Amino acid sequence: MKSNGVTGGGLPENVIMPMADIYETPDAFVLSMDMPGARKEEISLTLERGLLHVSAASGRPHVADATYLRREIRATGYRRAFTLGEGIDRSNVQATFEEGVLTVKLYKSAEKLPRDIQIH
Amino acid sequence: MSLIRWNPARELGSFPSDVLNMQREINRMFDSFFRSEIPEGSPLAESVWTPAVDIAEDENGYIVQVELPGVAREQVKITMQDNVLSIKGEKAQENESRTSSFHRTERSYGSFERRFSLPSNVRQDSIDATFKDGILTVTLPKAEEAKPKQIEVTVK
Numbered sequence: 001m002k003s004n005g006v007t008g009g010g011l012p013e014n015v016i017m018p019m020a021d022i023y024e025t026p027d028a029f030v031l032s033m034d035m036p037g038a039r040k041e042e043i044s045l046t047l048e049r050g051l052l053h054v055s056a057a058s059g060r061p062h063v064a065d066a067t068y069l070r071r072e073i074r075a076t077g078y079r080r081a082f083t084l085g086e087g088i089d090r091s092n093v094q095a096t097f098e099e100g101v102l103t104v105k106l107y108k109s110a111e112k113l114p115r116d117i118q119i120h
Numbered sequence: 121m122s123l124i125r126w127n128p129a130r131e132l133g134s135f136p137s138d139v140l141n142m143q144r145e146i147n148r149m150f151d152s153f154f155r156s157e158i159p160e161g162s163p164l165a166e167s168v169w170t171p172a173v174d175i176a177e178d179e180n181g182y183i184v185q186v187e188l189p190g191v192a193r194e195q196v197k198i199t200m201q202d203n204v205l206s207i208k209g210e211k212a213q214e215n216e217s218r219t220s221s222f223h224r225t226e227r228s229y230g231s232f233e234r235r236f237s238l239p240s241n242v243r244q245d246s247i248d249a250t251f252k253d254g255i256l257t258v259t260l261p262k263a264e265e266a267k268p269k270q271i272e273v274t275v276k
Contacts, residue, residue, distance in 0.1 A: 019226040032214070034189040034227050036254035065178055072172035073187055100189030100254015103214075 015077040018054070018102075027113060029088065029106045035078050036100035043102060045095055047084075052093075054102065055079045087112035169211070169228035175236070181261040182242065186234065189254035190227070196256060200244055207256065208233035241265075 018033040035043070037058040046053045057077045084090070084106065092107040174185045186207055188196065196209040210231045241263050248259045 019228075020224060021222065021227050022224040023220040023222045025220050029223070030220070032190075032227070034254070036187040036189040039253060066176035066183065067178070068174065068176050069182075070173060070175040073174045073185065074172070097253075099191065100187075 013076055014074050015055075015079050016075045017080045018078045020080065020082075027108055029108070031082065031104040031106065033078075033080070033102045033104075034100065035097075035102050037073075037075065038078060038097070038100065038102070040097045043097060045102075045104065047090060047093060050084050052082045052084055052104070052106075053079075054081070054104075056102075169230060169232055171232055171234065173234055173236075179262075181259060182238070184236070184258040184260065186256040186258075187254065188251075188256050191254070193251050196251070198247075198249055198258060200238075200247060203238050203240060203242075204235055205238055205247075205258070205260070206233065206235045207258070 018035045020031060020033045022029060022031050024030075031052075033054065035056055035058075038056040043054070043056040055078065058075050087109050089107045089109040094105045094107075096103050172187045174183075176183045176185075184205065184207075188209070188211070191209055191211045195212070196207065199206045199208075208231070211229050213229050238260065242260045243263050246261050250257050250259075
C-alpha cells in the first residue's frame with residue numbers, strides 16, 4: 001500500500017485499505033469495514049472468481065478556501081480484496097452501509113450448514 | 121577515532137539566525153491554538169483509540185471533522201468549557217458479533233476523547249454539529265469582530 005505525501009495545497013490521491021473485522025455466525029460470515037466518509041452510492045462491491053473486491057471514493061467534504069490547522073484524516077478512497085473460501089453461497093451476499101461502516105454478509109452454502117441427522 | 125552522532129540541527133547553524141527565529145515563532149503560533157489538550161492522569165490515558173481529526177479555518181469560522189465510523193450518534197458527547205472543545209464517546213461492537221467467533225479484528229472499539237483548545241474568537245453559543253457517514257463535523261463560527269472587515273474610504 002502506497003501513500004503519497006502532501007505537496008503544495010492540492011489533495012493527493014490516497015487510497016487506503018479499510019480496517020476489517022470478520023466473524024462467523026451459525027449461517028454466515030460477516031465482514032465489517034470502517035469506511036468513514038464514503039458514500040453509499042459510490043461503493044463498489046464485486047465478486048469475481050472467489051475474490052470479493054471493495055472500493056469506494058471517500059466523499060469527505062473538503063473545505064474549499066480554508067487553511068488546514070490540523071490534518072490527520074488521510075483517506076481519499078478505500079480499496080481492499082478478500083479471498084473467499086469454499087462453502088460460501090456466492091449467490092447470497094448481502095451488504096449494508098451505515099454510519100461509515102460497510103457490512104457484508106456472506107451466507108454459507110447449504111452443505112456447510114449444520115444439520116440434524118435423523119436416527120432410523 | 122570516535123563516532124559522533126550526526127545532528128542535522130547543527131548544520132542549520134549556518135542558516136541566517138532571523139530565518140530560524142521566524143520558524144520558531146511560526147511553530148509557537150501553531151502550537152498555541154488547536155493544541156491537543158491531554159491533561160495528565162485523565163481517563164484519556166486509557167483511551168483505546170484516537171479518531172483522526174481535521175481542523176480547517178476560513179473567514180467565517182473553524183470546521184472540525186472527526187472520523188467516527190460505527191459510532192452511534194447518541195454515543196458522542198461534545199462539550200465546550202474554558203475555550204476547550206472536547207469530543208468524546210464510545211464505539212461499541214455490534215450486538216451480533218459479541219456472541220460470534222472472530223476470524224479477524226482490525227477495527228478499534230472502546231472509548232475515545234479528543235480535546236482542542238480554541239482561539240477566543242469563537243462564538244460559543246452557536247457551535248453546530250452534524251454526523252454523516254461516520255464523519256462528525258463541528259462548525260464553530262467566528263465572532264463578528266474577528267472577521268476581517270473591508271472599509272471603503274471615499275476620496276473627497
